[in-house]
């Protein structure tokens with residue numbers, strides 16, 4: 339079985355280093371001339387899938403925007419996931435789950451077990467009940483070729499007060515997360531399956547991201563003010579492992595599928611040149 343790290347490495351080689359988020363904000367539904375209901379949600383997602391599902395390496399639906407419509411919204415999420423996977427995109431569900439280990443095991447079955455209706459290639463996870471509490475996600479992901487992206491230094495300004503807090507051993511919370519994920523990825527080739535989330539907005543991190551040997555998801559580009567040029571400052575020598583992620587910046591170009599495609603292509607070109615400028 340091919341690991342998530344290997345599948346991601348191949349997808350990025352074939353389609354380029356870009357993740358596009360599906361975040362159907364009420365304002366975007368309105369801008370697209372859609373109703374703020376399940377039909378509008380479904381139309382929005384089908385348009386995004388049609389425009390980019392066969393060309394973007396990773397697509398990241400934001401679960402919150404589906405959950406707000408209850409079970410029918412979750413139904414749209416399930417069918418969006420299926421359509422994206424059929425078109426060859428890797429699906430990273432942004433759901434930021436975390437809990438005590440026995441409950442994390444249930445989340446792992448929900449998202450990372452291929453027999454689940456909500457099965458995706460990877461999920462985002464929150465480490466604030468302890469990275470060790472996420473162990474069932476890591477083991478289920480490893481068993482089925484899935485991936486987990488753990489929050490380390492998030493793109494929002496409020497994150498720093500928790501993530502940069504210093505523990506008894508002198509390391510920040512973020513560095514503890516970085517170290518534990520690096521340990522999980524040790525020796526993996528061509529890339530580990532366990533990633534980190536590090537916002538494109540955080541500036542120079544003062545943290546060691548060089549030994550992670552896994553993907554570094556960089557949200558916060560575009561709408562939150564992060565820029566491709568700024569990625570070098572944030573990631574330094576770890577730049578080759580970065581997976582830049584845009585949602586509103588690309589989605590705002592819709593509803594015309596050609597315009598959405600063009601926005602994704604523009605984002606990819608800018609990220610490629612920023613990432614290629616290493617060294």
Ligand SMILES: O=c1ccn([C@@H]2O[C@H](COP(=O)(O)O)[C@@H](O)[C@H]2O)c(=O)[nH]1
Nearest residue numbers: 400492493537557558561562584585586
């Ligand atoms: O640190 C983080 C972690 C996750 N996100 C999520 O990414 C998108 C960003 O959307 P934009 O429209 O590109 O701002 C959204 O789903 C967030 O929940 C993040 O922004 N920062």
